[in-house]
Amino acid sequence: MASFQIIVGSMLGNTEYIAEAAETVLQELGHTTAMHFQPEFSQIDKTKQTWLLCTSTHGAGDFPENLEKFIHDLQSYDQPLADLSFIVIGVGDSSYDTFCQAGKTLYNIMLEKKATPISPLFTIDMIEIDDPESEAEKFIRSISDQL
């Protein structure tokens, strides 16, 4: 069983609900989880962990405010994160040209840091999807064999 650090970027709360739904499925599958709604990079375990990064996009393709310092610290970190596997759930609205740009950027930063992706970026389009929490649950179940 894996140990998950769930890192959440959210302004209005939608992504928090999605992260909680994903966490419930991970726990049902027998994994351990730690939730970070105000992520502090230095305090998040980087040893043999899977990071589930859930972020909405705001502004014009920007990260939510609560994730800005985490992203800065992640980018400044001078060691490879080769001990980490990761998943990114991007939450956004496809009426924006910069659909889920924060999720895309975060996925690429994790690749640059040498972490191992478990799946391609998973996006949730809030104008197309009626029940984003169940979409996240289905996604986690669909990759359960790789966790």
Ligand SMILES: Cc1cc2nc3c(=O)[nH]c(=O)nc-3n(C[C@H](O)[C@H](O)[C@H](O)COP(=O)(O)O)c2cc1C
């Ligand atoms: C001011 C504003 C700017 C936004 N910009 C983007 C954007 O650039 N790209 C995108 O995919 N979604 C964008 N969105 C949509 C949000 O990502 C979407 O509403 C999401 O559900 C917010 O999740 P949160 O409550 O977790 O912050 C924007 C929403 C607002 C209110």
